[in-house]
Amino acid sequence: MKARTFAPRKLDIGAFIESGETMEGALPLTDLPRLAQELAKDANVAGLPLVSWSATGRQVPQRVGGPQLWLDLKAEGEMAMECQRCLHAVSLPMSVDHSIRFVKDEAAAAELDADSDDDVLALSRQFDLMALIEDELIMALPIVPRHDQCPTDVVSLMTAESEALPPGAEPEPAADGQATTASGRPNPFAVLASLKKDRS
Secondary structure, eight states, rough: OOOOOOOSSSSSSHHHHTOEEEEEEEOOOOGSSSHHSSSOOTTOOOGSEEEEEEEEEEEESSSSSEEEEEEEEEEEEEOOOOTTTTOSSSEEEEEEEEEEEESSSSSHHHHHHHOSSSSEEESSBBBHHHHHHHHHHHHSSSSSOSSSSSSSSSSHHHHHHOOOOOOOOOOOOOOOOOBOOTTTOOHHHHHHHHHHHHOO
């Protein structure tokens, strides 16, 4: 008898889990459009490795009733997100190792999901496995992506930008004895300190 072929985009999830088989593959990150929306503007997409994934069906016998149906998911890849410090692309590893329980319908899934820490979904004959993998990868992304050490000196850059003058503009002369910044303008903190002294 010919082995059944399963299609990850239109998967009979119940039959797949009961088969106990493993399905696996690899695809470019751009084939996962919602995940690709998180890419940094200056990301080198061509340089990112393929996202590899695998899914395995598993049945857990119960003393009463039929077995529990579980799907074990694994996925890994690399993401280039915008660093929240320097705003340049930072490459970060992505990894998912998660198990999801499947039950007969949406009502049973909602009931179990409310009473359990497990993720529970309803069985479907047209289940989009790739959408589930994409969901899991999105949830695994860091909330605040950033370099361990930014490629540019962010503090110096911010200081230089804050002190930059428009073309042709002259810096305001500082009063005699007044502290100045590197650009020759009055130091704003020194100005605040002098105002505080005047009021007291």
